[in-house]
Amino acid sequence: MSVQERKERERAVRERLIVATARELAEQQGWDAVTTRRLAERIEYSQPVLYSHFRGKREIIGAVALEGAAEMAAALRAATSSADGPRARVTALARAYLDFAARNPAVYDAMFRLDGGLAFAREDTPEPLKDAFAALLESLTEVAGDGVHPGLFTEVFWASLHGLATLTLAGRLPPEYAEPRVELLVDRLAMV
Secondary structure, three states: OOHHHHHHHHHHHHHHHHHHHHHHHHHHHOHHHOOHHHHHHHHOOOHHHHHHHOOOHHHHHHHHHHHHHHHHHHHHHHHHHOOOOHHHHHHHHHHHHHHHHHHOHHHHHHHHOOOOOOOOOOOOOOHHHHHHHHHHHHHHHHHOOOOOOHHHHHHHHHHHHHHHHHHHHOOOOOHHHHHHHHHHHHHHHOOO
16 A cells, blocks of 8 residues: 555545544534534544644534435435335335434534535535435335426425424424324325
8 A cells, every 4th residue: 555545544534533523522512512622632633634624614514414414315215125115115214314313413403404515406416415315206206296296296395304303303393293293294295
């Protein structure tokens, strides 16, 4: 292995450590607790080392969001892969989405609430975000209904899931009705 390859590998390891540490700190104490000073202390590197990887907190949030989008896409596909039939797939998709948000509230915030400098629904949208949307689209296309554009239907269904996730994370919805909400969403929107 060349010196350059070793340096690149070490840089990639440091970058993953920064992102993992930021994510862990955000999940434990919230995003306000994530500062470059605290990250530098936790990973035992100087702040200039952090800045050699990320220009600041915004880019770190963006990196966490991209990692989260990839994880969400995998979780959605895993949940729907074993479901039998369109209704079961859509229900599994909705449950997996809401479960991901509940298990990873800081990551979910990085993906959708905080400014990570990421473009959505544009040519320059990063691949992990496109793939997370594609994971939704794959299961929702078949239940969009006649004459409804699958992408548009996916946006509306996603917006509904996002609303449920956001209101649930904020403690605005009673938890005992979580399952009936999923059933109602699937029954009313999915043409199965």
